[in-house]
Amino acid sequence: MDLENGVSPLCTGLILVFSLVIVGKALGIEWGLGAIAVSIALVFMFSVRYLKRLAVELRSGPGVRSVPTIVLGAGYLGANITRQLATDPASSYWPVAVIDDDPEQCNAQVHRLRVRGGVADLPDIIAETRARALIVAVPDPAPELLSRVHDLVQDQDVQIKVLPSVNELFQGDVRKVDLRDLKIEDLLGRVPVDTEVEKIAGYLTGRRVLVTGAGGSIGSELCTQIQRFAPSELYILDRDETALQQVQLNLTGNGLLTDSNVVLADIRDADAMKRIFGELRPEVVFHAAALKHLPLLEQYPAEGWKTNVLGTFNVLEASRLADVETFINISTDKAANPTSVLGHSKRVAEKLTAWTGEQTGVRYLSVRFGNVIGSRGSMLPTFTWLIQQDKPVTVTHPDVTRYFMTIPEACQLVLQAGQIGRTGEVLILDMGEPVRILDIAQRMIDISGKDIDIVYTGLREGEKLHEELVGYDELLERPFHPRISHARVEPMPVSMLDFADWSERLKHRA
Known part of the structure; x- marks a missing residue:
C-alpha cells in the first residue's frame, strides 16, 4: 500500500475532525462521528488500492509458458530476484518456492512465497511444486554449495541457473535478471584466493x-x-x-x-x-x-x-x-x-x-x-567440444589429478x-586440493544431460599421475x-x- 498516496486524504480527514471539534456542537454533530467516518474512508480507500495493485501484479506476472522455478536464497538478492521474476510478463521463470539454509529465514515470506526449507529439502520441494528450474540467488556461492545442489537435482530434470557476482549484477541494470547456466568451473571445489592485487600493483x-x-x-x-x-x-x-x-x-x-x-x-x-x-x-x-x-x-x-x-x-x-x-x-x-x-x-x-x-x-x-581453467587448448574446452559433438570424453587415467x-x-x-x-x-x-579429472568429466557430462561414454587412454610419455x-x-x-x-x-x-x-x-x- 502506498502511504504517500494516503497522506492527502488523511490530512483532509484530520482537518474535518478538527473542524467538528470546534463547530460540531453548534451544528449538533459529534466530532467522534467524523473520526469514525474518516477511519472507514481510509480503510476502504487502502483496500481498494491494494486490490487494484494485486490485480495489476497478477496480470503482469509470468506467462503460461514460464518455467516453475525454485529460488535458493531468501536474503536481499533472493527477494529482489523473486519479485522481479514474479512481476515480469516477459520472464521465462515463475517462482513457486523459496528455500534457504538459514534457520532464521524458516517460514519467512518472500513476495507472498513462504520459505519452505533448506537445500536438503530440494527433492521433496521439487516433487511438490513440479519445479523445472532452480536459481541460486546467493552472492558468490561457494563451490561446495553448488556441488551439493547439483548432486541433489541432477536426476530431477531441473535446470540450475546462477547469477553473476554481486558487483557485476548491480553495476548494470538492477531490474534485469541476468542468469547463466551452471558451469563446471563453478563446481571445481576451490574458492579463488584474493591476492589483493589492487593494493600493490x-x-x-x-x-x-x-x-x-x-x-x-x-x-x-x-x-x-x-x-x-x-x-x-x-x-x-x-x-x-x-x-x-x-x-x-x-x-x-x-x-x-x-x-x-x-x-x-x-x-x-x-x-x-x-x-x-x-x-x-x-x-x-x-x-x-x-x-x-x-x-x-x-x-x-x-x-x-x-x-x-x-x-x-x-x-x-x-x-x-x-x-x-x-x-x-x-x-x-x-x-x-x-x-x-x-x-x-x-x-x-x-x-x-x-x-x-x-x-x-x-x-x-x-x-x-x-592448470588454468578455460585457457586455449586446455582440458575443459576439449571436454566441452567432445560433449557437444556427442563424442566419448577421453581421460588418461581414472586416478589422475590436477591443480586448477x-x-x-x-x-x-x-x-x-x-x-x-x-x-x-x-x-x-x-592452489588448494588437486581435483580428479574423472570427476570433472563426469560432472560435465551430467550438466550436459547427455549420455556420453568416458574412454581411458593411458598416461602419456612424461606425464605424471599427480602434479x-x-x-x-x-x-x-x-x-x-x-x-x-x-x-x-x-x-x-x-x-x-x-x-x-x-x-x-x-x-x-x-
Whole structure:
C-alpha cells in the first residue's frame, strides 16, 4: 500500500475532525462521528488500492509458458530476484518456492512465497511444486554449495541457473535478471584466493610495460588487467597476428593493427628481440610466450628447447640490455620435479631467469601455477567440444589429478609477483586440493544431460599421475601473503646451455 498516496486524504480527514471539534456542537454533530467516518474512508480507500495493485501484479506476472522455478536464497538478492521474476510478463521463470539454509529465514515470506526449507529439502520441494528450474540467488556461492545442489537435482530434470557476482549484477541494470547456466568451473571445489592485487600493483602505473605471448589466454588477460593500472605504454608482443588483433580489440575497441604498441615478432629471433626492446625500452616485462602442449613437445623436444629455453634467454638478454627493472617469467607446475620435455624446458627457463637476476641485481623472478581453467587448448574446452559433438570424453587415467585456477586469478598472482617477489625466486600460489579429472568429466557430462561414454587412454610419455607445485629441494616461505609461497631457484648460467647435453639428460629422466 502506498502511504504517500494516503497522506492527502488523511490530512483532509484530520482537518474535518478538527473542524467538528470546534463547530460540531453548534451544528449538533459529534466530532467522534467524523473520526469514525474518516477511519472507514481510509480503510476502504487502502483496500481498494491494494486490490487494484494485486490485480495489476497478477496480470503482469509470468506467462503460461514460464518455467516453475525454485529460488535458493531468501536474503536481499533472493527477494529482489523473486519479485522481479514474479512481476515480469516477459520472464521465462515463475517462482513457486523459496528455500534457504538459514534457520532464521524458516517460514519467512518472500513476495507472498513462504520459505519452505533448506537445500536438503530440494527433492521433496521439487516433487511438490513440479519445479523445472532452480536459481541460486546467493552472492558468490561457494563451490561446495553448488556441488551439493547439483548432486541433489541432477536426476530431477531441473535446470540450475546462477547469477553473476554481486558487483557485476548491480553495476548494470538492477531490474534485469541476468542468469547463466551452471558451469563446471563453478563446481571445481576451490574458492579463488584474493591476492589483493589492487593494493600493490602500483609499480605498473606510468610505466612502459611489455607482454610477450600477449595473444594467449594468460597473456591477453594480463594485458586487460595491466591496462587498469594506467601504464604509460602497454606493448603487446606475439607471433600470431590474429591473436594480436583480438587483444587490441579487447583493449582499445578497434583492431586496425596500426598502433606501434602492437608488436609482431617471434621470441626465437634474438636479433629482433634486442632491436625491439632497444627501441621500446620497456621497464616491466611479463614473459608469457611458451609452447605448452606436453604430448607434442615429447615428440618434438627441439621445438620446446627453441621456444621455452632459447626464446626465454633471448627475451632475458634483450631485457638486460634495455635495462628492464622488473621481469616476471610465467612458469608451470610441471617445472617442479620435471618428468616431461615441457617441465624440463620450463625449469631451465626458471633457472635462466634467476641467473639473469643474479647478474643484473634487478628483480628477475618466476611465477608457477597449475592448470588454468578455460585457457586455449586446455582440458575443459576439449571436454566441452567432445560433449557437444556427442563424442566419448577421453581421460588418461581414472586416478589422475590436477591443480586448477581461473585465468583472472592466475594473472592477479603474476601481477602481484612483480611487487612482492624477490630476485631469483619462484612464487607459488596455494592452489588448494588437486581435483580428479574423472570427476570433472563426469560432472560435465551430467550438466550436459547427455549420455556420453568416458574412454581411458593411458598416461602419456612424461606425464605424471599427480602434479606437484614444489620441487624436492625447494624450501618454502611466506613472507608477504599467507597463500603465496616463495622459493629460491638455483641459477643456471647461459654457458651451460647445451641442447645435446639437455637431450641426453631427458633420456635418463625420472
